[in-house]
Amino acid sequence: VVQKYQTSSCQQLAAERARPSGGQREEMEARVVRLLHEDPAMRQEFVNRVAAPIANKLFECGLIP
Numbered sequence: 001v002v003q004k005y006q007t008s009s010c011q012q013l014a015a016e017r018a019r020p021s022g023g024q025r026e027e028m029e030a031r032v033v034r035l036l037h038e039d040p041a042m043r044q045e046f047v048n049r050v051a052a053p054i055a056n057k058l059f060e061c062g063l064i065p
Contacts, residue, residue, distance in 0.1 A: 002053045010061035017063065 005013070036043040058064040 001050055005054045005057045008057075010063075013057070013061055013063060 008016075036046060055064065
């Protein structure tokens with residue numbers, strides 16, 4: 001996940017956000033979110049590894065106001 005954000009251009013990230021998500025992708029995302037809700041240790045590890053790099057990239061691209 002982090003590598004995707006680090007290697008994607010701002011235009012690619014904006015286009016991906018604008019594109020409607022597919023059914024299989026929605027199912028996978030829902031499963032991951034459910035796991036993160038159910039397992040506090042997994043959620044903490046995910047946030048520690050992923051949150052900062054993704055948030056920084058989104059700020060750089062102007063995708064977070």
